[in-house]
Amino acid sequence: MSHQKSSPADFSRNFRNALGMFATGIAVVTTRTPEGDPIGLTINSFNSVSLEPPLIVWSLANQLPSRAIFENCEYYAINVLAEDQEPLSRLFSTRSDDKFGSLDVDTGVGGIPLLKGCCARFECRNTVRHPGGDHVVFLSEVLNFDRQSLPPLIYHGGAYRRLA
Numbered sequence: 037m038s039h040q041k042s043s044p045a046d047f048s049r050n051f052r053n054a055l056g057m058f059a060t061g062i063a064v065v066t067t068r069t070p071e072g073d074p075i076g077l078t079i080n081s082f083n084s085v086s087l088e089p090p091l092i093v094w095s096l097a098n099q100l101p102s103r104a105i106f107e108n109c110e111y112y113a114i115n116v117l118a119e120d121q122e123p124l125s126r127l128f129s130t131r132s133d134d135k136f137g138s139l140d141v142d143t144g145v146g147g148i149p150l151l152k153g154c155c156a157r158f159e160c161r162n163t164v165r166h167p168g169g170d171h172v173v174f175l176s177e178v179l180n181f182d183r184q185s186l187p188p189l190i191y192h193g194g195a196y197r198r199l200a
């Protein structure tokens with residue numbers, strides 16, 4: 037094992053690569069702007085926290101333009117993507133002002149958009165936020181959820197995967 041100090045660029049790349057060894061699902065977090073426009077982005081920082089009360093966690097990069105909207109919204113949804121929804125993951129991880137286009141959505145608490153065809157959907161109250169370095173950590177109460185028995189989309193090592 038080398039004891040040489042790595043450069044900041046090496047550290048950052050190696051850190052990302054090591055984090056990428058943790059296989060996750062993929063979700064799209066959705067809400068509405070104060071004007072009522074639907075917004076959303078792809079995340080893999082989602083995880084469960086508490087059963088009683090029901091709490092989930094995810095983190096949002098500080099520099100994203102939607103940060104203020106997510107910080108101030110009352111409700112948002114976590115839509116857990118199914119295996120065949122990789123195109124949705126790509127759509128919602130690409131900068132655009134109209135990601136929803138003609139997408140047909142369901143409506144959740146407070147009018148938030150819920151994506152169709154997902155493995156699971158969690159409607160959340162925007163409860164607590166904590167600064168987390170270059171991200172904001174959202175810790176939120178789950179108000180409603182549903183589930184479909186569909187295989188999930190997996191993310192590992194920087195690539196989309198499927199269950200064997």
Ligand SMILES: Cc1cc2nc3c(=O)[nH]c(=O)nc-3n(C[C@H](O)[C@H](O)[C@H](O)COP(=O)(O)O)c2cc1C
Nearest residue numbers: 077078079080081095096097100128129130131132
């Ligand atoms: C697999 C995957 C996981 C991601 N996870 C997160 C995440 O947890 N938090 C985050 O802020 N951005 C995450 N991103 C990046 C956002 O999806 C991306 O920056 C997106 O363009 C943000 O939407 P916007 O450009 O419309 O603001 C992820 C992207 C991908 C492809």
